[in-house]
Amino acid sequence: MRAVEEFDVIVVGAGPAGLAAAMTAVRNGMKTIVIERGEFPGAKNVMGGVLYTQPTSRLIPEFYQEAPLERPVVEQRYAFLEGDNAFTAGYRAPAWADPPYNAHTVLRAKFDRWLAKKAEAEGVLIITETVVEDLLYKGDAVVGVRTGRAEGDVRGKVVILAEGVNALIAKKAGLHTQLGPEHVAVAVKEIISLPREKIEDRFCLEEGQGATLELLGGATAGMIGTAFIYTNQDSLSVGIGCLLSEMVKRQANPNDLLERLKAHPFVRKLIQGGETKEYMGHLIPEGGYKAIPKMYRQGVMVVGDAGMLVNGIHREGSNLAMVSGMAAGEVAAGAINSHDLSEQSMKLYQDRLKETFVLKDLYKYRNSAHLFEENPQFFTTYPEILSGAAREFFTVDSMPKADKQKKIWKMVTGKRAKGDLIRDMWKLWRTMG
Amino acid sequence: MHFVVCLKQVPDTSEVRIDPKTNTLMREGVPSIINPYDAHALEEALALRDKAGGKVTVLSMGPPQAVDSLRKAVSLGADEAILLSDRAFAGSDTLATSYILAQALEKIRQEQGIDLVLCGKQAIDGDTAQVGPGIARRLDIPQLTYVIKVDWIKEGEIQVHRKLEDGREVARAKLPALLTVEKELNEIRYATFPNMLRAAKYEPLVWGADKFHLSPAEMGLKGSPTSVSRIFAPPGRTGGEQIMAIDDPGSAAISLVGKLFQQNIIMVHPIARGGRD
Numbered sequence A: 001m002r003a004v005e006e007f008d009v010i011v012v013g014a015g016p017a018g019l020a021a022a023m024t025a026v027r028n029g030m031k032t033i034v035i036e037r038g039e040f041p042g043a044k045n046v047m048g049g050v051l052y053t054q055p056t057s058r059l060i061p062e063f064y065q066e067a068p069l070e071r072p073v074v075e076q077r078y079a080f081l082e083g084d085n086a087f088t089a090g091y092r093a094p095a096w097a098d099p100p101y102n103a104h105t106v107l108r109a110k111f112d113r114w115l116a117k118k119a120e121a122e123g124v125l126i127i128t129e130t131v132v133e134d135l136l137y138k139g140d141a142v143v144g145v146r147t148g149r150a151e152g153d154v155r156g157k158v159v160i161l162a163e164g165v166n167a168l169i170a171k172k173a174g175l176h177t178q179l180g181p182e183h184v185a186v187a188v189k190e191i192i193s194l195p196r197e198k199i200e201d202r203f204c205l206e207e208g209q210g211a212t213l214e215l216l217g218g219a220t221a222g223m224i225g226t227a228f229i230y231t232n233q234d235s236l237s238v239g240i241g242c243l244l245s246e247m248v249k250r251q252a253n254p255n256d257l258l259e260r261l262k263a264h265p266f267v268r269k270l271i272q273g274g275e276t277k278e279y280m281g282h283l284i285p286e287g288g289y290k291a292i293p294k295m296y297r298q299g300v301m302v303v304g305d306a307g308m309l310v311n312g313i314h315r316e317g318s319n320l321a322m323v324s325g326m327a328a329g330e331v332a333a334g335a336i337n338s339h340d341l342s343e344q345s346m347k348l349y350q351d352r353l354k355e356t357f358v359l360k361d362l363y364k365y366r367n368s369a370h371l372f373e374e375n376p377q378f379f380t381t382y383p384e385i386l387s388g389a390a391r392e393f394f395t396v397d398s399m400p401k402a403d404k405q406k407k408i409w410k411m412v413t414g415k416r417a418k419g420d421l422i423r424d425m426w427k428l429w430r431t432m433g
Numbered sequence B: 001m002h003f004v005v006c007l008k009q010v011p012d013t014s015e016v017r018i019d020p021k022t023n024t025l026m027r028e029g030v031p032s033i034i035n036p037y038d039a040h041a042l043e044e045a046l047a048l049r050d051k052a053g054g055k056v057t058v059l060s061m062g063p064p065q066a067v068d069s070l071r072k073a074v075s076l077g078a079d080e081a082i083l084l085s086d087r088a089f090a091g092s093d094t095l096a097t098s099y100i101l102a103q104a105l106e107k108i109r110q111e112q113g114i115d116l117v118l119c120g121k122q123a124i125d126g127d128t129a130q131v132g133p134g135i136a137r138r139l140d141i142p143q144l145t146y147v148i149k150v151d152w153i154k155e156g157e158i159q160v161h162r163k164l165e166d167g168r169e170v171a172r173a174k175l176p177a178l179l180t181v182e183k184e185l186n187e188i189r190y191a192t193f194p195n196m197l198r199a200a201k202y203e204p205l206v207w208g209a210d211k212f213h214l215s216p217a218e219m220g221l222k223g224s225p226t227s228v229s230r231i232f233a234p235p236g237r238t239g240g241e242q243i244m245a246i247d248d249p250g251s252a253a254i255s256l257v258g259k260l261f262q263q264n265i266i267m268v269h270p271i272a273r274g275g276r277d
């Protein structure tokens, strides 16, 4: 019989949250193992995706020197669709094309694999193609995990659950409740290949630079959600995500929504001639602050998507995942070094997160999920108003401008009564401001 | 007993997904795998070792990334893994490859003895089925190709079932011998967690061209006379007739000889017929 090996830290899931947790634990001298069910880290990942430089640098300084990134994002644009029309706004900063950058587009299958290799080089042991099925207990205390393999019990002092949105193990451990349809978005995405020059021409980019485009309103058929197009090196990530509760209510099918989006005149020309290389779907936890489960118990912490740490409004998830992973890795090391694996000791993790943007941002937007759910006009009426107002504004038809302004105002109040408008703006200001 | 398995890392053609709409290949993230036939060779070696005792060594020639497949073999239970990797090996055809593998096997044989060498019947990225037989010939050991069942192995001898174009053959050979195997030979096991752990930490031995006896003229591009002029699927064999000889070999032989005469494949010499000339 081989002696049973014991680890200090066991991490479930090799996404950004799990890898950040494991790297941090190893850097603090912990013997650390990551168990991932995919064939390799990133194999099952679907992220759009925009990777933010600053939070990632906290894990690996100047990672952009060697990581497989697609393009630095120099422009972020929004388009509100209404019928065939679009109202657009955006911001471009050429300086974002150079270090220290702001964000890059990435293909996670490549990026996660690279990140995992970095983690291995630092001493993290990564076991793939292995599913964690449950926690192992001795009495009430967590003493490891059970995997689906023969002789598959793994002993460890602290378990960090970084298993992503489904969070099956966290649920079994009583740390996570069943997600309601109002707490998750269903996202589908295609990778559409296009020659580099075409991408650069169509998005007005210098060689190698990238852009993001988020589409709202008609893009999601008025449902709570967004569609997106991100530029990769020689492909576009084109996708759409809507709240599951909305999809169910409307009996909408994500594939149809994506096809509809691709056929829209504003989008069609951007992707014309491209070839779909991959199609994938995934859930995004968008319940916000109020849906965050209990994030710790004796010997266990929950990080990343498994802990609902996604800021849907700002399209941020991977950064919250990494920062929460790092915090958990540190707390695990501290707890192990001081021989205190109690629930109280793990609570420090949540306290730390409260001091970071992770929980501060989610707290700030704590009412947003509710706001949008109760006020669908933000995704239906307002894009129409924007588009209609812009159409009048830009239409030259010999009408005196003063009359035109009156006409616009009439159109606006025709779509939404004055009192409602004021109330809407107040609500929006209160939740987002 | 010492079992040595030759295995090759190949691109996983089954993982190249087809886009349902455009019918194009989606190659993103296509992983490398152990050549499927070789995986069955490994499984058989592991099963024989588990029964008869001894050890399993896996041997692969390839680029440095091929350690991934060797680690995978260790995760399934192989005891030791050796990677033959050197720039000088690049461009080797089946002739040069079987030379390099045979020379490495010769070194292993001298140092620790070998009872059985196992190979897949062919690699899915070339389909030549030449390397296994090439190794056996160079090592001057018996070869049993297209094996679908191993009846038994004991000190000095092995009995197997071979798959023939129609039917099977039961064959016996003296050890050491070389098998090339079919997929129906066995079911591949799942790795146990302790073996996964061992594999994750395992560093295969890496042998460059200076680690064993090799002549530069016989390896790499220099040692590779093959040039592929055309790739096509050969037409199936037609015609022919089978005479079953299991129940009554005597009358089968008589019927065979009769047919050979009828078709003038063999002729009775005029003298034997009683002629005078």
Ligand SMILES: Cc1cc2nc3c(=O)[nH]c(=O)nc-3n(C[C@H](O)[C@H](O)[C@H](O)COP(=O)(O)OP(=O)(O)OC[C@H]3O[C@@H](n4cnc5c(N)ncnc54)[C@H](O)[C@@H]3O)c2cc1C
Pocket (backbone or CB within 6 Å): A012, A013, A014, A015, A016, A017, A018, A035, A036, A037, A038, A041, A042, A044, A045, A046, A047, A048, A049, A050, A051, A052, A130, A131, A132, A133, A162, A163, A164, A165, A168, A169, A187, A188, A189, A239, A241, A282, A283, A284, A303, A304, A305, A306, A309, A310, A315, A316, A317, A318, A319, A321
């Ligand atoms: C379409 C889409 C677009 C997105 N766009 C962006 C974006 O532009 N920017 C951004 O920052 N974020 C984006 N996100 C969110 C981002 O992808 C996630 O927030 C982030 O990946 C969370 O990381 P994680 O490590 O918590 O979880 P994941 O990345 O989901 O990793 C979890 C890992 O755990 C493994 N696992 C699960 N269960 C088990 C088990 N039982 N045993 C073993 N392994 C297990 C999984 O295989 C997986 O590898 C997007 C998400 C989607 C779906």
